Structures are given as C-alpha cells and as structure tokens.
Amino acid sequence: MSTREKIITVSNLYKKFGSFTANDDLTFDVYKGEIFGFLGANGAGKTTAIKILCGLSKPTSGKATIAGFDVYTQTEAIKNSIGYMSQKFSLYEDLTVAENIRFFGGIYGMTRKDIKIKTQLLLDKLGLQDSAKKLIKDLPLGWRQKLAFSIAIVHDPKIVFLDEPTGGVDPITRRQFWNQIYEAASEGVTVFVTTHYMDEAEYCDRVSIMVDGRIAALDTPQKLKETFGADSMNDVFIKLARGDNK
Amino acid sequence: MKHFLGFVIKEFYHIFRDKRTLAILFIMPVVQMLLFGYVVTNEIKDAKIGILDHSQDVVTKKITDKLVSSGYFVVTKVLTSEDQIGACFRNASVKEVVVFEPDFAVKLQRDNKAAVHLIADASDANSANLIVSYTSAIINDYVQKENAQAAIPMQIGIESRMLYNEELKGVYMFVPGTMTLILVLICALLTSVSIVREKELGTMEILLASPLRPLQIIIGKVMPYAVLSFVNVITILLLSNFVFGLPIQGSIVLLLLESMLFILLSLSVGIFISTSTSSQQTAMLMSMMGLMLPTIILSGFIYPVENMPLVLQWLCHVNPSTYFIIIIKNIMLKGLGFMGVWKETLVLCGMIVFFITMSVRKFKIRLE
16 A cells, blocks of 8 residues: 555644634545545534645645645645535536536636547546537536536546535435546546545545544544444444544 | 636626626616616606786786797696686696786886796605796796896896706716716626625635636636626717717716726625625625615715715715716716816725725635
8 A cells, every 4th residue: 555656645734723723633645546535524624624635725734745746835736736526516507518618627727629629528428418518507416416527527637626525416326426436546536535424435445534623543444444343434433423432 | 818718708608698697787777878868857848837827918928938938838727716726736737837916017017026926736846846946047037138128227137057067957967877876786796796606606616726816716707797897888978978968078088997997996896795795695685785775875976965964975985986976077077187086086096905905805715
C-alpha cells in the first residue's frame, strides 16, 4: 500500500474558528486511484476539511498538499487538478446536456476541440446521444446524477471530490452511481467521497471516520470491522460515535 | 479570458431562456415608459366644465370662448340657476362650474371689478387644484389684455415662465424617474436573484471549486445585465424623444456615462444583496421593498424631497436614485455640463466603493 504514489498528504492539520476547533490534528494520506471514504456525522468537520483540500479555505496550521500542490500558496493549481461534485449534483437546468458539458469544460480551460471530442465520448458512454439537445430539467434524476459526475471529471482531474453525492437518490441509482465511481477509479482518478450512508462506506478502498473534528479511525472497511468487532460499517460507526473504543 | 467568455455566454442562455427575466428586461421598460407617459399625468386636457352665466354679456362670452379654445376645457353643461350646480357634481358630469355674477361687464366697466366664482370637484384634490389654477390663469390673462387697452394705471402684471419645461409636461418629470426605476430593477433585482439562484442550486459551489476566480464569477454574472441595461437606457431615451418629444438639452455622451455609473452602482447593490441572503425569494423581496419603493417615493421622482419631513429627507439622501434623478434632470432638461453634476457624480462613486467593499467583506468563499 505505502509503495503507491501519494496524491493527497495531510499532516497535523488544524482549522479553528475562534475558540471552536473544526479540524483537530488531521493526518492522513490518500493514494492515487484510491476510493477514499470520508465519513462522519453532520458537524464532525467533514465539510471544513473538504474546503481546505479543494483550495477554498486555508488551514489554521499544519501541512497539506493536493496533487503535489500546497494548500496555502498553490490554490489555483489545486483547483485546476481537481473535480468537485456537491450533494445537489448541480447542473444548469435551463441549459442542454451539451451546453452543460461545454460550459463546465470551458471553465476548466479545455479547448473547443477537446470539449467536442469529450462530449461525444461522454454521450456515447452514457447512452445519451439522443438527449444532447435536451434541457437538463427534462432529464430524469438518475440521469442527471450520472451526467453531473461525468461532468465533474470531464477535464480529467487527478482527484475528484464528491460531497455526499448520493443524498436523496433511490438505491438502484446509487448502485449505478457507484459503478461509475469504480470505473473512474480504475482509470486512475482518485475519488474522495463523503457520505453518511454506512453501506456505501463498504464500497470504499479505505475509510476515515471523523468524530468531533478528529479522525477517530482510518483503515480498510474490512480491518475496521475486525478491529471494532462489528458486523457492518454501521456498527463500527455507532461504536465510534459513542466513544466505546476510548 | 476564454473561460470567462464561456461564462458570459452561459449567462445569456439563462436570460434568453427565462420568459420572466425577458419580460422584466425588455417589456417592462417600454410598458412603464408608456404608462408613466400617458396614464400618470398631471396635465389637464378636455376637462368637463359647466358655465352658469347670470350676465350673458360680451365679456362673459369672450371669457367662456377663451376657456374653451384653450383646449383644456370642454363646456358640457350650461346652467341657468345655482340649484343645478349640486346635481352636476353629484352625477359627475362636470369637474368645475364657472359662475359669472349678474351685470358682469357693467360692473367691470363701472367699478373695475367683477366677480367670477369657481367651484371645483375636490374629491380629487390634485386635479381640482390644477383645473382652478388653469381657469384663473386664463381669466387673468384676459383681464390683463383688456387692461392694457384701457390703460388703467397701477396694475401689477405677473408674468411667469416655467423654465426647462415651458408647457409643464408630465413626461419631463417622469422620464428621469422611470429610467432610474428601470435601471434599479434590472441591475439590482435581476443580478441579485441570478447570483442567489446559483447558490440555491448548488452550482455556486462548483464554480468556486473551479479555477475561476470569485471576481471572474461575479463579473461574469453581472456583465450581461450591465450590457442589457445600457441597451435599455438607449431605448428609454429614444422613446422619450420620439414618442413624447422630450429633448436632451445637455451632452448625450455625459448622460450615457452617468447612466453607466448608475448601472455600476445598482449592480453593486445587487451583488451586496446577493451576499446577504441565500434564497431567491428573500433577494427578490429585499430588492422590491428595499429598492423599488424608495426609488418611487423617496427620491424626488414623484414627490419633491424638500417638502418631506426631515427624517424622510435623510432617507432620500442615502438613496442612490435621488442623485441619479438630479443628474438626469440637470443634463437632459437644464443642459448642464459635468460641472453641474460633479457633486452628485462624486456621491454615486462613493456609494459604489462602499457597496463593493461591503460585498467583498461579506462574500463567503466558504462552501455552505
């Protein structure tokens, strides 16, 4: 594991808002092509950490590099090497499928030619050839989500951050969505995903669980279950959240 | 620069695919101009009056003719006795009754004095006022001309002249205000709503996480509205010139530059509103209540600022529209140059700096 290339390194990272410590001494690495699950209850500090990793917010102290770029000084380079998708899997509803692809490709500085090729590829892959000129609002929710993910990685980022990407989606669509994630990971994209569905945590290569701003556990789902003597990730999480292990 | 252009194009898609936005952008300005120009008017035209002439002589006939030929009045009732006056007003067949006393011409000849009684329907106080003052003006005018012939000594003739708007046309008053109102609505309301919509949809997060800089995002969002507002300024000026015959006395270049300045100010107000809220409805309410009403009432658009209670006058003085209306009036009607509007221009500049500074401070780069 450790021989692989590190794409995210975080060490002794703190983020404080006044007297409140949102991220308390975070240290972890993420490897290239890995699906890294970032779990925690609401308010555990997940979002704060993601913002720092996406170059949107600066840490109070500690070190972090994303794709080799420093979060203090090279936020621009970071933003160019990542993709981001939020829980609202947002696309512009009054633009067509093709226009959305063109727009998001464009803001990442892709050339017109690249965008054209990518659009064709993407439409073929998703089976959306006939819908290229349809407005997003006329697409079913499941399709929108697939498209949102494809667009988040349209510019071939090294890392893609998914912030609770499956909120409010039915189980079948979630399953399909995870297939998409696997596919992306197999192509070498590192996937950093936050979720509060514990069954989804099982799909990740490694999982970190945050409690009160700290990383309470970090390992493969299998090892975590063994360590905590639990049958499922859900049990692991409940035990951790109760503080049974302390 | 290239991804910035794509951003602006996307914004135009939003605008041209939303019927409501299109209506506000292109139909509302024209409708408002026509409404204010034709409907909301302070002029009187063909006001119905009744004549009760107890004298029936040459002078009263002449005065009546003068009233009718002025174009302001139509005689719809010729009364024969005082008793009929009440009924006329009750069934609203006249707005005013002009009563000449008996032996009008004789008294005028003998005593240099005769009485006309003007009775007006003041259930609509404004028009009653106007009608009475128009009538008395016409009668005075007649008397003065007669006097000049008779050469009666020691007469004080008052001659008034309405500068910048000789005919007291309502349009002169409404064009500056309407233009201001439209710019405020389009720039502040539409931009604040469109920025907040991105927040609501969650696309703002994606934009912030992209290589676009926050400043590029904001400029990209407001740019199309700035361009379209400028188009509107030109439409309004053309309409007011060709439809209502309102001339532009001063420099048109200066007027356009000042309009751009005000567009910039309204945009910064819109941005400021969008940083203070994350729901489209709140943004819309804030723009409507916080901007539209003050622009109409507290800006000198309709009601003169000097006549307001002191506290309201203070409010007028923090209202950007007040200054822009003064600027337009000074340039369009009075034909003043930059030296005539530099103070107001300075205030507008100061306000732009204020709102942009406040917005930058409030701009939350953090993801929700």
